[in-house]
Amino acid sequence: MVYLFFQQRALQPMYQASQSFHNLQLLDNSHKCAKYSPMRRNGKTKPVEFSEVDYPQVEYQRRQQFWDPIRLALFTLAIVAIIGIAIGIVTHFVVEDDRSFYYLASFKVTNIKYKENYGMKSSREFIERSHQIERMMSRIFRRSSGGGRFIKSHVIRLSPDEQGMNILMVLMFRYPSTDSAEQIKKRIERILYQSLKTKQLPLTINKSSFTLTSIDSKKMRNLLNSRCGIRMTSSNMPLPASSSTERIVQGRETAMEGEWPWQASLQLIGSGHQCGASLISNTWLLTAAHCFRKNKDPSQWIVTFGTTITPPAVQRSLGKIILHENYHRETNENDIALAQLTTRVEFSNIVQRVCLPDSSIKLPPKTSVFVTGFGSIVDDGPTQNKLRQARVETISTDVCNRKDVYDGLITSGMLCAGFMEGKVDACKGDSGGPLVYDNHDIWYLVGIVSWGQSCALPKKPGVYTRVTQYREWIASKTGI
Template identity: 85%
Template structure:
C-alpha cells in the first residue's frame, strides 16, 4: 500500500511559485496565439477579398493587319499545309514577342492563334485571335487601349521579322463564343472548359498501367465506335464535322453501317455526344493477313458542332516525316492489361516513334512493317496501346497544333519488350482520304 507523498514547506512554496509563473507565461502565450490567429484570419480575409474583387477574367480580341514583306502562297489558304503552319507559327511568335516583353502586366497575355492568311495587292492580310487575362473589374475599352498602344509602340522600337502596315491594324473585342467559332475553323486545337488553350505539356500519362484522362477537352477528336447492343469496339478520330478515320479491321465481322454508332467525350457512359453512322468506307486493298492498308472512313448521318469537348484533329501534310524517338500520344478506351476489360474512361499514353529499320529487325517484327505502317512505343515495352484501342489516334504536337500521324492497327500482345505498337501511317493515305472525302 502506497502512503501519500509529503513535502517540506520550502519545497512546496517553490512548486507553488513555479506554478504561478507557469500560469503567467501560459497567459502570455495564449494572448500571442490569439493575436496570431486573428492576424492569419485577417490576411486570409484580405486575400479572399482581393480575389473576389480582382478575380481574373478572359478577354478576347480579333486583330487584323497587313504584312508587306511577304508574298501570298496558294497553300496559305490550306490550314493543314506546312506553309500555313510555319507562317502561322512565325506570326504567333512575333505576337508573343510584342505582348510579352515590355508590356504593362506582361503576364496578362496568354496566347494568339492565326485564323486566316489571305492575299493582298501589297502582301498578305493576317487575321489573328489574341487572348488575355485581366481582373474582371477591368473595362474592355481600357484593355483595348493598352493593347493598341503596346502594338504601335512595338512597331516603332522593335526589330520585327514581318513588316506591318500601321494604318491597316484593327482590333475588335469578341466574346468567348465568337472566339470558339473562329478557332473551330482551325483543326488540332485543344481547349480547357474555361476556353483557354491547353498546352502540349499537360499530357504525359499512358494507357497500359496508366491513369484516366485529366479533363474534358484534352483529346476532343477521340471517338468511341460502338456496335448497337455490343458496346465499344474501336476508337476513331474526328477529321471534319461529319467524317472520322479508323482502322479497317474494326469492320471484319460487321460492315452494316446501321448497326454502328459513334460517341464522343472522356467516358463511354455517359457520352457527351452521340451520332449514328451513315457510311463506312474500307480501303479497297486492305489485307487482314498482312494488316496492310488498315484504314477506313466513317461518315456520320448528321454533323457534330465543334466545342471544347468535340473538335477535329489535323491531317498531316503527306510530306511530313517524323524522326525516330519523336514524342507522340496514343489515346483510347482499351484494356490496360493484355486481354483485360474495356475502360469506361479515356486513357492516354506518351510513346516514341521507332524507325522502320529497327522495327523490321529479326528480333522485333522480322520484316512485316511496310511503308504504310509506323511503329511507336518503347523497345523495353511497358507503355503501349492495347485491345480496344484499335482505330484510335496516334497524334503529334507541332507548336500546340495536333496532327493525326497514326491509327492503332496491330501488335504482338500489349507492351511487351521488342514488340511496340504498329500504326497505319496516315501520311501515306492523304490522297486516298482526299479522294473519298474531299478533305
C-alpha cells in the same frame, strides 16, 4: 517450331475471373508484419498492422507573461492586420478569379508578298506562315510584364493586299474577372505598340492598320472552326510516359473535356465500345479497317464523343463505312477505313476535328507523339469508361524490322511508336484511335492504332497505320 501470335487491338469479349485471397502468414509477432502470396494477381492486400507504443508524457512548465495596456493594444492591432491581409488574399483569389478574354486582331504586313496557297489552310505555306506569326505574337506578350496573362494565338485568315498581306487572328488571355474587356484591350494595344517601336520583329506591321476587337467565346469558337487540330483548353500537356503507374498502357485519365476533342468511340449496338476513331471533318471519321471485320453494316453502329463513353457528350449514327480496297487481314497492310456520320456534328470545346498531315511530312525517330483511347489498361482487360492518354515516341522502321523486334513485318504504310523497353503502349479497344503530333499548338493525326504483339512488351512497340501514306486515298473518298 515456335509460332508468334500477333493480335489486333480491337476489343474482344472479356470475362472477369473471380480471384481468391491467399492466407496471410505471420513472420514475426514482435513486428506484426503481414505477407501475401506472390502468386496472387490484382488482389488487394490488407493493411499492415503495427503495435501501439506508449510514449511518456512530458509536462512543460508554463511561463506567466505580463501584458501592459500598450503591449496588449499593439498585439491586438497586429492580429487584426494579419486577419485583414488573410481576408484580402482570399478575396483576391475568390472574387478576382481569372477568366478568359478573346480578341480579334487585324493588321497589315508589308514585308511579305501574298501567295496563292495562303488561301488554303491545309497548305504547307499557310501553316508555316501562320506558325511564324503566332510565334511572333507569343514572344511579344511573353516578354512583357504581363506575359503570364497570354494563353495563345491562332491565325484565322491570310488575304492579299496591294502593299503585302492582311492578317486576321484570334488572341486569348487570362485576366481577373473583375477587369473589363476594354481595360484589357488598352493594355494589349500598349504592349503591341511598344513592340512595334523597337523594330525588332520579323514582320513589318503597318501600325495604322492594326485593329483589336473584343469577342465572346462563341464568336471565337466560330472563327477557330475554320482551323483544324485546335484544342479549346488551356490544360497542360499530358504527363511524361514515366510519370504514372497506370497505363493506357502506362498513361493517365484525360484531365478535362476538350483535351482530345477529335477522339470518338465506335460502338456496336448491343455490344458497346469496339474501337476508337478520329474526327477529320464535321461528317467524316478515320479509323482502322480491322474494326469492321465482324460487322460492316453502318446501321448497327453508333459513334460518341467526349471524355466518357457513358454518358456521352455527343452521339451520332453511321451512314457509310469505307474500307481500304487492299486491306489484308493476314499482314495488317492498309489497315485504314472511313466512317461517315448520318448527321454532322457542331464543333465546340468538346468536339473538334484533327488536322491531316501533308503527305511529305516525316517525323524523325524519338519524336514525342500522343495516343488516346478507351481500351484496356492490361492485356485482355475491360474497356475503360474514361478516356486515357499516354506519351510515346516514334521508332524508325529499320529498328522496328529488326529480327528481335518485328522481323520485317513493318511495311511503308506502318509506323512504330512506343519504347523499346515496353511499358507504354496502346492496347485492345484502342484500335482505330488517334496517334497525334503537336506542331506549334496545332495537332496532326500521324497514326491510327493498328496492331502489336500483346501490349507494352519489351521490343514489341505499337504499330500504327501511317496516315501520310494514305492522304491521296482519303482525299479521293472524302475530298478532304
